[in-house]
Amino acid sequence: MIKRFFGSGRGDKKKAAQVTQDHAREREQFSKLLAAIHATRIQDRMAVLDRFLGVEHHLTLSGLAGLMLDCDPALQDIRFLRDTMEMFCQCGFARKRTFEAQETTYEHQHLGDHHDHFICTSCGKIQEFHNSRLEHLQMEIAAGLGFHALQHKMEIYGICADCLSRRETNLPLTLTAMGEKVRIVEIRGEGSMVGRLASMGLRKGLMLEVINNNPAGPIIVAMQEVRLALDSEMAEAIIVTHACSHPSNSETEG
Numbered sequence: 726m727i728k729r730f731f732g733s734g735r736g737d738k739k740k741a742a743q744v745t746q747d748h749a750r751e752r753e754q755f756s757k758l759l760a761a762i763h764a765t766r767i768q769d770r771m772a773v774l775d776r777f778l779g780v781e782h783h784l785t786l787s788g789l790a791g792l793m794l795d796c797d798p799a800l801q802d803i804r805f806l807r808d809t810m811e812m813f814c815q816c817g818f819a820r821k822r823t824f825e826a827q828e829t830t831y832e833h834q835h836l837g838d839h840h841d842h843f844i845c846t847s848c849g850k851i852q853e854f855h856n857s858r859l860e861h862l863q864m865e866i867a868a869g870l871g872f873h874a875l876q877h878k879m880e881i882y883g884i885c886a887d888c889l890s891r892r893e894t895n896l897p898l899t900l901t902a903m904g905e906k907v908r909i910v911e912i913r914g915e916g917s918m919v920g921r922l923a924s925m926g927l928r929k930g931l932m933l934e935v936i937n938n939n940p941a942g943p944i945i946v947a948m949q950e951v952r953l954a955l956d957s958e959m960a961e962a963i964i965v966t967h968a969c970s971h972p973s974n975s976e977t978e979g
């Protein structure tokens with residue numbers, strides 16, 4: 726799933742027409758390039774390109790295979806699809822993106838069109854954005870260091886608005902996300918558990934930062950200058966509320 730947050734000057738209708746035109750052009754260019762590099766199975770690869778250009782979101786190889794279900798089974802072969810996608814990437818029609826803890830995806834690469842990504846660590850949703858102030862600022866910083874920047878990618882990991890709105894206000898520490906800052910609102914459990922946590926300095930009102938919340942191991946949190954490892958039983962007993970301080974209504978401009 727993907728949402729685009731492009732700024733003004735890109736009306737949706739106008740954009741849709743533009744996209745169709747862009748794709749027709751890319752298709753023509755690609756068939757010429759394939760012929761120029763003496764590629765095999767040109768017709769098959771063009772069929773893949775058509776399906777790929779037909780969706781406006783990040784696509785995994787299995788997702789792409791799913792789009793080819795009504796085609797010859799030879800076109801659904803993951804190896805053939807991977808080879809073809811690599812060709813698209815090499816020729817500048819697609820871009821490969823591997824976000825943390827996610828399957829590799831491919832997206833369209835339109836010349837001169839740059840965007841960055843928000844990745845929800847809870848549901849995996851990828852949201853695209855472009856902010857010209859941010860882009861300029863990056864170039865300015867690079868120039869200040871005498872660095873000639875050629876390309877960059879910005880990936881911001883966090884919790885999307887949908888996931889955040891579905892969450893309880895107060896929740897056990899086990900359900901928080903890596904990087905999240907939380908405040909302890911309650912310590913639950915029997916006296917021994919409360920005592921154990923209190924002996925570690927954990928009590929109501931304290932702020933914690935979730936350093937790692939890997940279900941396979943203990944949860945690592947930072948309490949002021951100290952890092953603590955909490956097993957799932959302990960983390961389950963600590964009820965917290967989200968306490969990151971960032972603007973509640975941040976505006977994205979193009």
Ligand SMILES: [Zn+2]
Nearest residue numbers: 840841860879
């Ligand atoms: Zn950027």
Ligand SMILES: [Zn+2]
Nearest residue numbers: 845848885888
């Ligand atoms: Zn989400």
Ligand SMILES: [Zn+2]
Nearest residue numbers: 832840842853
């Ligand atoms: Zn993207």
